[in-house]
């Protein structure tokens with residue numbers, strides 16, 4: 277059974293439908309990428325899992341629970357963590373407070389300590405900056421803090437929306453390694469990334485969106501070789517969903 | 528002009544300032560969490576003052592005694608206003624929210640006028656009669672109690688917002704509502720809490736004021752105009768800013784009332800406001 281499954285999800289923002297018939301799965305232990313040109317609906321699809329927008333059709337299931345009938349603040353409790361686009365830290369709170377809020381309803385000091393230690397081991401820089409106000413840090417540090425905050429709830433699935441945006445090559449590499457490390461630790465990852473080649477190299481499977489629909493899906497290694505890839509990102513005409521290899525060929 | 532007189536003005540200005548701050552903090556809290564200006568804020572004050580005055584004239588209970596009850600009742604009133612009115616217009620356009628609180632203001636004022644008439648009511652012979660002399664400064668007892676009460680209440684609120692878990696959630700919603708939702712914070716409950724706390728602060732302010740200020744249907748306008756300036760001066764949504772600005776305005780208006788005529792005492796306050804927003808449109812402390 278997949279950890280996360282969206283079934284024919286349609287989303288409207290305001291009165292305008294921007295996503296149609298989007299079905300994706302994330303299996304335990306996978307890194308899955310959502311790719312596509314700007315405005316193709318990647319964030320909209322990820323936000324629908326966090327119930328941040330209005331579903332007009334479809335269902336969303338996580339670990340046996342019907343997410344589509346939950347209010348947004350109940351979703352994290354299932355084990356879903358969402359690092360929003362542009363990190364969205366609480367700007368006037370310290371790094372420590374941001375992380376603490378990430379821990380959600382956990383109050384047991386022993387568990388909290390363990391969670392902080394895990395984040396500080398991944399990002400030692402955050403420990404140095406513990407008492408610093410979030411918006412006084414560099415973009416890269418804020419992104420790290422956002423990922424750290426996302427980990428504080430000890431999620432089964434970490435969803436990250438464009439973690440590399442505006443990062444220096446050094447930070448990109450650090451964040452990439454962290455994502456791989458987390459995946460080895462058993463956390464499933466769903467991520468959005470602009471850089472297609474890098475994303476395909478990092479992930480097991482990918483979905484490529486175009487104009488609010490899934491245009492291509494399969495193993496990332498196969499997609500990387502697919503002639504349709506260039507077409508989707510640069511050609512004008514759109515087609516039905518194609519699969520370069522069976523979508524169920526995942527681990 | 529003696530040092531004693533100066534000190535006396537300062538102390539009574541501080542006392543008034545904390546009451547202004549208490550009123551303004553409620554406005555700042557609602558604005559910070561929901562981005563809504565509560566135009567009925569002054570009417571919340573009016574209700575609290577009527578409650579205290581009638582508890583005294585009908586039940587013989589001094590505002591010092593009824594204060595906690597008024598505060599709790601006002602908390603409930605604030606929460607009810609949120610769920611019954613504000614929540615329904617939240618998804619709508621900005622102006623529907625403005626009209627909702629504006630309409631509530633008109634409704635509450637008219638309801639007070641209808642029920643109590645336009646007469647002024649006040650508390651005579653409160654339990655806190657007389658004056659107190661502290662180091663050569665003479666101050667009326669009700670003002671001392673009001674100042675101390677307002678300081679205590681502000682301190683409690685400050686601790687709640689900045690030192691507790693629920694306060695952290697409240698600040699999280701005010702700083703980034705969507706991010707707060709993804710952290711499992713129930714933003715809707717935080718909205719209700721902001722309305723409840725704001726109204727409870729007003730309940731405390733109204734009780735304290737009722738000991739030396741008369742109440743009538745439009746009394747809210749007197750104080751709330753200053754509260755808007757306080758909130759704008761402190762930076763919209765900033766609790767610390769509202770506190771600082773409230774105290775500063777309290778002192779300023781007492782001194783200008785003394786050196787000019789008392790009818791003009793708010794002129795320097797509004798002048799200061801215009802001056803500051805001219806150079807710092809986001810107020811002194813901005814949103815935090």
Ligand SMILES: Nc1ncnc2c1ncn2[C@@H]1O[C@H](COP(=O)(O)OP(=O)(O)O)[C@@H](O)[C@H]1O
Nearest residue numbers: 289290292294313314315316317318319320321
């Ligand atoms: N608040 C909004 N109201 C209406 N349309 C929106 C809103 N936000 C984004 N959109 C539109 O929705 C589409 C999908 O946006 P998004 O999911 O953010 O794209 P991506 O993350 O792939 O860049 C875009 O065409 C965008 O213009």
Ligand SMILES: [Mg+2]
Nearest residue numbers: 318319320361
């Ligand atoms: Mg996006």
